[in-house]
Structure formats: structure tokens, C-alpha cells
Amino acid sequence: MDSKSVEDMIEASSGVHFSGFHMDGLEMTNTEVGQPTTSAAEEMCKQPFVIGVAGGAASGKTTVCDMIIQQLHDQRVVLVNQDSFYHDLTEEELTRVHEYNFDHPDAFDTEQLLCAMEKLRHGQAVDIPNYDFKSYKNVFPARRVNPSDVIILEGILIFHDPRIRELMNMKIFVDTDADVRLARRIRRDIVEKGRDIATVLDQYSKFVKPAFDDFILPTKKYADIIIPRGGDNHVAIDLIVQHIRTKLGQHDLCKIYPNLYVIQSTFQIRGMHTLIRDSQTTKHDFVFYADRLIRLVVEHGLGHLPFTEKQVTTPTGSVYTGVDFCKRLCGVSVIRSGESMENALRACCKGIKIGKILIHREGDNGQQLIYEKLPQDISDRHVLLLDPILGTGNSAVQAISLLISKGVPESQIIFLNLISAPQGVHVVCKRFPRIKIVTSEIEIGLNEDFRVIPGMGEFGDRYFGTDDEYQPVVAPTQ
């Protein structure tokens, strides 16, 4: 598999990854002044990242998991093997152990596995049985597993039960040739399990191979990522590790909504935010630092546009293979504060058309569209919607609905803002799951007046200097 297709699959897995969260009925109301709002979805996001690893016996599942764990060494990672949940054999089964099918789904105590996972996901430690392949029994002591950032669930039939599949944020199938699996199994079962070759081959033809065809292979379709060659596939493993790290490092809301992008924070960015949030900052400084931040958000947003490959010849006569900018593009600013973002967009995209929308806050349903001037061919363009603050999400919903009514596909809208309140993110992303939101910081929430907190006040007034409230107290000159 080439690295591109692995990356595509990984990207696809992010989409699936949190889509199992049921967002209906989320707590969306506002809290007391100054009280942060923590929605049910964000609480859920504190749960661990669960990776399922399936594949035939001796395909290299454990090897791949060990490699992932080693590379994620700075994260808390635990491995849970499906093998640990083999049913104990009765005395009668033990006497005829060679007739027992260890590769059938019924061989596992799936209820116990689900119970253990439930506890881990809710922050409780669990004692996982310690299965002994030689005695076919659980032996003492059990293995204590503590709740962790990442839980890797590994086993031949780990994708078989839909209830276990639903727990997983990422599903990996280790795909190794049948003859390689058999060769490894023979060596492993003889060396590690003390079995003889005749027994291994007999078990393989009677149970292992049929169960692979009937139960394991059919679950390959559930995988987000298929790794050929198991542990030898370093490219795939590196990409998986990188992806997990990204997911763990992201803001929790980004895990719920894969189309929400919060630009990577740096001390420069924090410093700029500190200045524009400070009520004592002068208008001149407010504009200066807001412009710098807006420029970063705009550049990031432009990075989400489609591109085509372009080759150019450099002054040394060499060919450079690069990309061509997307040309079917326009901006739409939400009057008035969105107009503050127009200069940054113009500075990045020479001659870009910019439309305008005016939404009045006290109309029907609290929001009323009262003015629009949009490029006529807007439906053929990618639209960068500009509004520095996403608060309740009501204006954004109005603006995006208007763009969609003009024929702009939802997937062609990129909403750029400086700060976003979680409530607004939930409202917009639930209603328009295909638009992208690019922001520079996620806020704590909204206060009882529906103002973003900590926020930065009325952005338009501070940027355009139309409100004395934010003029700093100037120390008298000496």
C-alpha cells in the first residue's frame, strides 16, 4: 500500500471516529455569568482514544500494537487482548481440547470484555484475566489495567461484535498472507505453546482456516486502515502514530467535529490574544494584533482550498513541481465586524471578490437578514465567510443558510473567525456538518447575555473605534 492511500484512509477514519457520538439532546443552554459550559459531547471526549486491531492469527497484530505503543511512548497507552477473555474450559472440554474451536466467536466472553471496556472508558481501573495458552485457563494474578489516554483492543475477532466495534475510534486490520500466518503460527505454537506440528496443522485445517474465512475476513470491511505486511510496514505504523498524536493533541471539540480547525497555538499567538482581549489595549494596538491574527486564520483557511498540480521552471533551469491556487474563490463578510477581515483576505488573494451580508440581531427568531450583496456566480465559487466571533451560532447559521440558498455547496464554505464559543461550534457543525470552521481559539462559553467569555468585547466597536467603552485609561503625561 502506498503512503497516500494509508493517509486517505486515516483521514477517512477521523470522520468516522467520533461520528458515533449522539449529539441530539446535548446541553446547549447557557450557564451563569462566568461559568464555563461543558457539554455532554465534550465530557465524552475526555474518554480514551480506542483503537481496534484485528486480523488473522499470527498476522502480526500484537507486533503492530507493540510498535504503536513504543512510538507513543509519551502517551498513556494500554493494550487489551481479546485472548484474555477466552472462556475457561470445563473439565469435559479439557479432555477433548483438540476438538475445541478457539477461533469461533463463542469461544470468547464478550460480555466480560464489554464490561471491562465500559469501566476503562469511565476512568476506572480493571483487572483483566491472565489467559494461559498452555493450560487453557486463566491464571493468577490478573493484570491490572489503569484508565489511559489510548486503549488498544487487539484480537482475531475484535471487529465481530458490533457493540465492541462501536467503542472504537480507529479500526486497523493487519493483512498478512495465509502462508506467512501459517508459518509463523507453526513456529510460535511449537516454541511458545509447547505443541507439536501435527496438532498445530490439524487445528489449523479444522478450525483456524475455516474461522478465518467465515468470521475474521468478513470483518475486514469495517477497518479504517488495512496494513499489509504487519510490523514490516513502518510507513503505515508511523502514519497511524502521527494521527493518534494529532487527535490527542487537538482541542476536544475538534475530536467531535473533524471539520473544525483550531490553528496551532504558539506563544506569539497567545501573546496576540492576550493583547486583543485586554480591555486596556489601545485601538491602534487592538487593530494591529487583530490584523496579525486574522492574517494567520485567513492563511490557514486558504490551506483548505483544493489545488491542482503545477510545474514551473526555476532560474536554474530545473523543474519545480508545485501547486496552483484555487481560482474560483470569493469572500463574504458579515457586516460589520467581518469587514475587519477583508484586508487580510485581499492581501492574500489579489483582486478577490468580496460580498457582504448584514444580519440584525433583533429580528424574527432573534436574527434577521437585512442586506446582502453577493457575487452573481457565487454558486461556482469556494466561499470564505468572514466573521471574527462565533458566539451563539445564530448569525452564522443565517449567513450559511443564505449562501446555501444561493447554490453554494456546503462543502465549499470555509468559515473563518478569530474566536469560537463551543455553543456556536455545536450549532453550526450540527446543522452544517460539511462546512469547515477555522478559528484561532476556542472560548470558555457564553454568559447570560449571550456574550462570548472571556471574549474581547464588541469586536467591531474596538476595531473601528466606535465605542468609548474600550478606550484605555491613559496615564497623565509627566
Ligand SMILES: Nc1ncnc2c1ncn2[C@@H]1O[C@H](COP(=O)(O)OP(=O)(O)O)[C@@H](O)[C@H]1O
Ligand atoms: N514482520 C514480522 N517478521 C517476522 N516475524 C514476525 C513478524 N511479525 C510477527 N512475527 C512473529 O510472528 C508471530 C506472530 O506474530 P504476532 O504479532 O504475535 O501475531 P498475532 O498477534 O496477530 O497473532 C510471532 O512469533 C512474531 O514474533
Ligand SMILES: Nc1ccn([C@@H]2O[C@H](COP(=O)(O)O)[C@@H](O)[C@H]2O)c(=O)n1
Ligand atoms: N488455548 C488456545 C487459545 C487460542 N488459541 C489460538 O490463538 C489464536 C488467537 O491468538 P492470536 O495471538 O494469534 O491472535 C487463535 O487462532 C486460536 O486458535 C490456541 O491455539 N489455544
Ligand SMILES: [Mg+2]
Ligand atoms: Mg497476538
